Amino acid sequence: MKNWGFKISQARIIDLDKANTKMFEDLCLKVPSAKRCIMCGGCSATCTASNHTNFNFRNCNLMFRRGQFEGLAEELDKCMLCGKCKLVCPRGVNTRAIIYNMRIILNKMNYKNIEL
Amino acid sequence: MTKNKHYWNQYQKEIADDNYFYERSCIRQSFFPGSETTFLKILREELGKTIIDDPNQHTCTGIGYHSDVVPFDTTMTVCARLFSLMKDAGFKNYVPSCVTSFGVFTEVIETWQNFPEELEKTRNFLRKATGREFDIPNNIVHPSDIIYKYRTELKNKMKYQLINQETGKPLKGVEHIGCHYGKIFSKHAVGGAEFPQVLAGMIEEWGGEVVDYPERRHCCGFGFRQYLVMANRGYSVANTKKKFDSMQAYKPDFVLTNCPGCTMFMDRWQYTIAEMEGITYDDKKMGIPVLTYEELAGLLLGYNPWDLGLQLHQIQSESLLNKIGIKYDPKDKFVGKSGTFLGEPNKPEKLIVDYEK
Amino acid sequence: MKNKSVIIIGAGVAGIEAANNIAENGYNVTLIEKENLLGGNLKNYAKLFPDFYEAGEVKNNLINKLNSENINVYNNNEITELFFENNKWQAVNSQNQKFLADAALLTTGFTVFDAKRKEELGYGIYDNVITSLEFENMYKTGKITTKQGNIPERIAFLNCVGSRDEKVGNHYCSRVCCINAVKQASEFKEIYPDSQAYCFYMDMRMAGQFYEELYRKSQEKHNVIYIRGRISEAAATLDNKIQIKSEDTLSGLPLKMTVDLLVLMVGIEASIGTNQLASQNEINGEYGFAKSKGLYGNDNITNKKGLFLAGTCKRPLTIPETIADAKAAANQIIKYLNQI
Numbered sequence: 001m002k003n004w005g006f007k008i009s010q011a012r013i014i015d016l017d018k019a020n021t022k023m024f025e026d027l028c029l030k031v032p033s034a035k036r037c038i039m040c041g042g043c044s045a046t047c048t049a050s051n052h053t054n055f056n057f058r059n060c061n062l063m064f065r066r067g068q069f070e071g072l073a074e075e076l077d078k079c080m081l082c083g084k085c086k087l088v089c090p091r092g093v094n095t096r097a098i099i100y101n102m103r104i105i106l107n108k109m110n111y112k113n114i115e116l
Numbered sequence: 117m118t119k120n121k122h123y124w125n126q127y128q129k130e131i132a133d134d135n136y137f138y139e140r141s142c143i144r145q146s147f148f149p150g151s152e153t154t155f156l157k158i159l160r161e162e163l164g165k166t167i168i169d170d171p172n173q174h175t176c177t178g179i180g181y182h183s184d185v186v187p188f189d190t191t192m193t194v195c196a197r198l199f200s201l202m203k204d205a206g207f208k209n210y211v212p213s214c215v216t217s218f219g220v221f222t223e224v225i226e227t228w229q230n231f232p233e234e235l236e237k238t239r240n241f242l243r244k245a246t247g248r249e250f251d252i253p254n255n256i257v258h259p260s261d262i263i264y265k266y267r268t269e270l271k272n273k274m275k276y277q278l279i280n281q282e283t284g285k286p287l288k289g290v291e292h293i294g295c296h297y298g299k300i301f302s303k304h305a306v307g308g309a310e311f312p313q314v315l316a317g318m319i320e321e322w323g324g325e326v327v328d329y330p331e332r333r334h335c336c337g338f339g340f341r342q343y344l345v346m347a348n349r350g351y352s353v354a355n356t357k358k359k360f361d362s363m364q365a366y367k368p369d370f371v372l373t374n375c376p377g378c379t380m381f382m383d384r385w386q387y388t389i390a391e392m393e394g395i396t397y398d399d400k401k402m403g404i405p406v407l408t409y410e411e412l413a414g415l416l417l418g419y420n421p422w423d424l425g426l427q428l429h430q431i432q433s434e435s436l437l438n439k440i441g442i443k444y445d446p447k448d449k450f451v452g453k454s455g456t457f458l459g460e461p462n463k464p465e466k467l468i469v470d471y472e473k
Numbered sequence: 474m475k476n477k478s479v480i481i482i483g484a485g486v487a488g489i490e491a492a493n494n495i496a497e498n499g500y501n502v503t504l505i506e507k508e509n510l511l512g513g514n515l516k517n518y519a520k521l522f523p524d525f526y527e528a529g530e531v532k533n534n535l536i537n538k539l540n541s542e543n544i545n546v547y548n549n550n551e552i553t554e555l556f557f558e559n560n561k562w563q564a565v566n567s568q569n570q571k572f573l574a575d576a577a578l579l580t581t582g583f584t585v586f587d588a589k590r591k592e593e594l595g596y597g598i599y600d601n602v603i604t605s606l607e608f609e610n611m612y613k614t615g616k617i618t619t620k621q622g623n624i625p626e627r628i629a630f631l632n633c634v635g636s637r638d639e640k641v642g643n644h645y646c647s648r649v650c651c652i653n654a655v656k657q658a659s660e661f662k663e664i665y666p667d668s669q670a671y672c673f674y675m676d677m678r679m680a681g682q683f684y685e686e687l688y689r690k691s692q693e694k695h696n697v698i699y700i701r702g703r704i705s706e707a708a709a710t711l712d713n714k715i716q717i718k719s720e721d722t723l724s725g726l727p728l729k730m731t732v733d734l735l736v737l738m739v740g741i742e743a744s745i746g747t748n749q750l751a752s753q754n755e756i757n758g759e760y761g762f763a764k765s766k767g768l769y770g771n772d773n774i775t776n777k778k779g780l781f782l783a784g785t786c787k788r789p790l791t792i793p794e795t796i797a798d799a800k801a802a803a804n805q806i807i808k809y810l811n812q813i
Contacts, residue, residue, distance in 0.1 A: 007392075008389070012727070017729075025696075036689060038677075038699070066724065328708070331708070
């Protein structure tokens, strides 16, 4: 194999023609309030885990919506399920239930085996 | 694409009709060696125009400027020296062969018009360095603008049309415009920046059909630093791949470009993509021929494809020549002007370069 | 006293409402409309936000009140000149016919932004890029389809086309397009619940009563997907769909997708009549709109004695706001006519 010194770069684009957005629909069956999120970031601002790690619930929720699952399971592991985010949400989104169910769905999709 | 939709019409520009001062590109003569000679031949012999090809010309600094190596003051002064050559020749209409040069000149002139103190500064620099004086050109156009302007006159002289001889249908051409042609100043582009007509107009006039594919406006992949620094080349080739992935479904017969970099990268990166990933973008694994507008005009005017330098492209053009019905002698392909056999280049592993019917 | 008169230029919502109010008080009203049909821009809509009230009903209620003998309606009359001379306001139409009165009210309204000016969005080039007005027309006929006649499986609405955009010279917000997109996306999903609606926005400006509620409902009930990002480029694919590119600014990643129909939420611009007549009387404000004397209590009067303003000739307004503004203008005009 010839050594070119470079590879064809992969696009970092979200391609909604290829992304699996069905999983978010499944999530909404379990947690209907998930649909109401307007990405205000109140959850991440109050989050205890976000204060000490780069965990960002708003972003995890968004990436799940857009079908971008790579590395998401590891991110969600940083959440301690304390529920502080649920108290602050202006749209009454059941954030804790979202995390829990995202973990289950990602687990089923074999993104990572998480002990539940 | 645009036959019935004419709102690009508002973008027209003045294209001088004779007495041009030509400036060659730094790279085209090595990569597509027949193109510039063909342009001069078409202008002088087919259209009867006067065009000066001054041996004292030099770079416009475009490659260095867009790679952040040459400062703008230097660029302005170097451009001014080129304009001083035109002044010596007594000409007013500047025609740079390269799209990036065209972009650099329009940018420099726009700067001088908006900031007259920069013009004075440049005059001083040039005077101190060379003792020369210059005038701002009356008209500055890209050679593709001139071919566009005279596309109908040329059509009347052409021996061939962009029609598939077997099916009788128009050949499908992808047109790719260099970024620095219209994206710096859309007012200097025939048809503007979003739907430029300079190449589309040639393809349609000469019997072909223009392919409008979703990534039509995307960069060819040159991007200067993206190619010049080896660590960045992955981005360069990825852009080219994105374009070809997008156009493949339309089964284009050829790609037509007006920029040295675009011709280079859309042609050569097809080889790289084929060798790296085994992907070619046509049925015969030969790739899609990429032509300059001079080469296309020359072919249709009946010039010998090997005099146009088509054998020096990475993607070989016999498939296109056969579709148009152009007569050529395969034995002449690698015979030099002196009549001696020059030898054949090495063959790629995956990309096929030998045409078999 | 009561034979005093007013010319009202433009028989849209503001013009008709003001005409009715002034005529009720016994003054003579000359209501002039450049088009054949009355109702102005209201004619273009099927249902109104945020309550899906029938636009036709609003229009008919307004027009039905015009039967007062004090009102003379002249349709198909385009006023090209308006000036004060010999103690009268004089309006001249394109056939050089003159209308005279003691006061004049400008209700020349708005026109929608010409989407062709945003070249990168391909309107006028690609069949399946349409404007919000064309969407309304399709909704009226009950057939929202692609140009090829197919049911759109995916539709995208793009906000701020011609608004909040320095490139087209419009720095201002048109105020109604956000909620209109929410309305249209909801209407679309009512008809095609199995299709997907996307809405691309820079900010969701849900500032009116029940707007936020409609936005929330569009998420909860209709699963409309909101993406914060401006579409930068639209291009047709081989099967006549539209490929769009945007940034998903909340994730910081570029995003692309193909949709069957792209709806451009075209903004509000001053109409040609507004621009022309306001300039002639030196009351032209920003962006070609007409300028009132002041926002606080003087919003219907101008620096010209006897020349009044109402409705969207001043700035983008909703229909309830326009009606209220027309009533206020009528009040001011009646007061003025009483004094002279």
